[in-house]
Amino acid sequence: MNTILEMAELKKQGRLKALIVTGCLAQRYKQEILDEIPEVDGILGTAGIDEIAEVIDRALEGQHVSRFEPLDRLPRVEAKRFVTTGGHYAFLKIAEGCDKRCTYCIIPSLRGSYRSFPMEELVAEAGNLAEQGVKELILVAQETTLYGVDLYGRKSLPELLRRLAAVDGIQWIRIQYCYPEEITDELIETIATEEKVCHYLDIPIQHASDRILKRMARKTNQEELKAMIGKLRARIPDIALRTTLISGFPGETEEDHEILCQFVDEMEFDRLGVFAYSAEEDTPAASFEYQVPQQLKEKRRDELMEIQQEVAFDKAERKVGSVVEVMIEGKVADENVFVGRTYMDAPDVDGLIFVYADAELMTGDFCRVRVTGARTMI
Numbered sequence: 001m002n003t004i005l006e007m008a009e010l011k012k013q014g015r016l017k018a019l020i021v022t023g024c025l026a027q028r029y030k031q032e033i034l035d036e037i038p039e040v041d042g043i044l045g046t047a048g049i050d051e052i053a054e055v056i057d058r059a060l061e062g063q064h065v066s067r068f069e070p071l072d073r074l075p076r077v078e079a080k081r082f083v084t085t086g087g088h089y090a091f092l093k094i095a096e097g098c099d100k101r102c103t104y105c106i107i108p109s110l111r112g113s114y115r116s117f118p119m120e121e122l123v124a125e126a127g128n129l130a131e132q133g134v135k136e137l138i139l140v141a142q143e144t145t146l147y148g149v150d151l152y153g154r155k156s157l158p159e160l161l162r163r164l165a166a167v168d169g170i171q172w173i174r175i176q177y178c179y180p181e182e183i184t185d186e187l188i189e190t191i192a193t194e195e196k197v198c199h200y201l202d203i204p205i206q207h208a209s210d211r212i213l214k215r216m217a218r219k220t221n222q223e224e225l226k227a228m229i230g231k232l233r234a235r236i237p238d239i240a241l242r243t244t245l246i247s248g249f250p251g252e253t254e255e256d257h258e259i260l261c262q263f264v265d266e267m268e269f270d271r272l273g274v275f276a277y278s279a280e281e282d283t284p285a286a287s288f289e290y291q292v293p294q295q296l297k298e299k300r301r302d303e304l305m306e307i308q309q310e311v312a313f314d315k316a317e318r319k320v321g322s323v324v325e326v327m328i329e330g331k332v333a334d335e336n337v338f339v340g341r342t343y344m345d346a347p348d349v350d351g352l353i354f355v356y357a358d359a360e361l362m363t364g365d366f367c368r369v370r371v372t373g374a375r376t377m378i
């Protein structure tokens with residue numbers, strides 16, 4: 001809301017021609033935005049994002065446009081896409097919506113039920129992105145592991161991975177947002193054997209206390225989570241596992257928190273993020289009893305992050321002396337210091353590698369780098 005208000009101010013000053021709001025916030029608070037911010041010219045829901053060009057044209061003609069397509073609609077995938085992530089990597093959205101009903105989450109009501117994009121369209125889009133210089137594809141959806149169930153009657157992520165791996169120019173394929181109990185043996189095998197698929201998996205587990213997982217309506221428990229993580233590491237020993245957790249979920253006791261702390265310590269995730277629970281209006285959890293005070297949620301979040309920092313630092317230290325493949329993201333200084341990522345690091349959320357090189361490296365170049373040290377950066 002603050003960003004929209006800042007933009008509205010620019011519009012009042014004549015420094016913007018039109019202001020268009022789209023995404024989950026627009027879907028959820030359409031009326032409030034229209035009522036409270038008259039500078040907004042166009043407002044677009046989550047299922048009609050492919051109509052944005054038309055909405056912009058009309059807004060520039062001075063019309064007020066409001067577009068809210070039914071949530072079961074799948075936006076058309078344009079064959080040609082403008083890459084806004086620097087050119088060397090791009091997100092590939094493989095499905096929209098979600099049929100799970102985690103009690104803290106508003107996404108299913110804002111984005112509708114699970115709909116996969118047809119495989120042919122995704123492969124064509126990947127080809128197009130590769131022609132524009134994209135080398136890394138990051139597969140995203142609210143939930144990637146169920147890809148294809150609605151269209152093809154079976155989980156088809158492994159097949160999609162194989163077809164994307166056949167696209168010339170693509171060198172890394174990274175999978176994000178896997179729901180743990182939907183990970184199949186076929187998927188693990190495909191990650192293990194398809195060369196271009198990064199040995200990296202993002203599995204947001206949210207918690208590790210069975211009592212809290214149940215209150216969250218997650219369909220898994222700690223024993224199954226451990227078994228899945230064990231299986232992944234046994235088949236793909238160098239796999240980098242990322243997860244996200246929620247601290248201070250309603251009803252979380254000191255004992256639940258302890259269970260989670262122990263789990264984090266024991267499982268040694270390679271990458272981990274923690275969010276203090278935030279009550280989302282109109283979700284079941286928002287009206288659960290025993291809401292945890294804000295300060296305590298944040299304290300528990302910080303405790304979890306402290307445990308993880310030690311784990312992550314130990315893991316990084318163990319890399320010192322080894323040679324890793326790095327994709328260059330850019331230059332950080334006048335001297336030849338570059339910044340890049342390994343297969344273990346997704347952009348924005350994971351770690352970085354600083355590369356000292358005599359050569360002039362370009363964004364998107366791959367190079368082999370000897371690790372000489374590790375440090376934490378806040």
Ligand code: SF4
Nearest residue numbers: 098100102105107142
């Ligand atoms: S947390 Fe993820 S899996 Fe659960 S309802 Fe939300 S989008 Fe779906």
